[in-house]
Amino acid sequence: MTTLLSLEKLTKKFGGLTAVNQVSFDVEQGTVLGLIGPNGAGKTTVFNLITGNYQPNEGKVIFDGKIINGLLTHKIVALGIARTFQTIRLFQNLSVLENVLAGCHCRMKSGIFGGMFQTPAQKKEEREALELALSELEFVGLRKDAEQLASNLSYGNQRLLEIARALATKPRVLILDEPAGGMNEQETDSLIKLIQKMSERGLTILLIEHDMGLVMEACHKLVVIEYGSKIAQGTPEEIKVNPRVIEAYLGTDEDE
Numbered sequence: 001m002t003t004l005l006s007l008e009k010l011t012k013k014f015g016g017l018t019a020v021n022q023v024s025f026d027v028e029q030g031t032v033l034g035l036i037g038p039n040g041a042g043k044t045t046v047f048n049l050i051t052g053n054y055q056p057n058e059g060k061v062i063f064d065g066k067i068i069n070g071l072l073t074h075k076i077v078a079l080g081i082a083r084t085f086q087t088i089r090l091f092q093n094l095s096v097l098e099n100v101l102a103g104c105h106c107r108m109k110s111g112i113f114g115g116m117f118q119t120p121a122q123k124k125e126e127r128e129a130l131e132l133a134l135s136e137l138e139f140v141g142l143r144k145d146a147e148q149l150a151s152n153l154s155y156g157n158q159r160l161l162e163i164a165r166a167l168a169t170k171p172r173v174l175i176l177d178e179p180a181g182g183m184n185e186q187e188t189d190s191l192i193k194l195i196q197k198m199s200e201r202g203l204t205i206l207l208i209e210h211d212m213g214l215v216m217e218a219c220h221k222l223v224v225i226e227y228g229s230k231i232a233q234g235t236p237e238e239i240k241v242n243p244r245v246i247e248a249y250l251g252t253d254e255d256e
């Protein structure tokens, strides 16, 4: 298997708090990796370090053989890493389709002159963007809602729209921060199927999720974080029986 993304001894401090402490792991191309751990463990901070939203105090993020920490977020998206957020970040007053077209934009080349004069190249690019946006909406099951305002979608469908927008950037790695947050059981089941479909498309997926059913079913590999440090990694089956993990995380969850 080929390693597509590597984190090497990543550390991020906020004042006196070490939110991420010397975290290293590899993500193999085409796999689904789940990052799990208790609330406040540092999971979202790890994602923010990969996507360039935060810069590490120490360590490296290596994507496809190149160090990417230090690059601006839009450059990282252009390299092929897209994400969704824990708190939904859509353009609520734009249509579902327009939200996905915003994702396509990062791959469009026509500059200001193309925009002013509607060159053939720009028309072609716009047509291709529309086709891509509609096909990603079809893929996530929202094609019929293309003309709706994003704000009219259910919470679960807004999460799917965020995924469609991320897919429209043509990523190689897709990062999902709590994709099942606010979803009911049926929506979560459909999301698991969607994650499997995206994996079959060859996408490499990283996700944070508190829904253990989804994590165990959708992920090939898990990395467990506690107090900013990696405490375990392995297959879901290995993690389920890891005493350190049970104590730190799964155990407390079952006790509730």
Ligand SMILES: Nc1ncnc2c1ncn2[C@@H]1O[C@H](COP(=O)(O)OP(=O)(O)OP(=O)(O)O)[C@@H](O)[C@H]1O
Residues within 6 Å of the ligand: 014, 017, 019, 037, 038, 039, 040, 041, 042, 043, 044, 045, 046
């Ligand atoms: N921008 C920031 N400034 C200061 N502290 C921060 C910042 N972002 C995160 N933290 C702190 O870093 C720690 C890790 O937060 P993080 O959001 O990464 O955890 P998490 O594992 O994703 O938690 P959850 O599962 O609740 O989303 C927390 O103590 C948090 O308060």
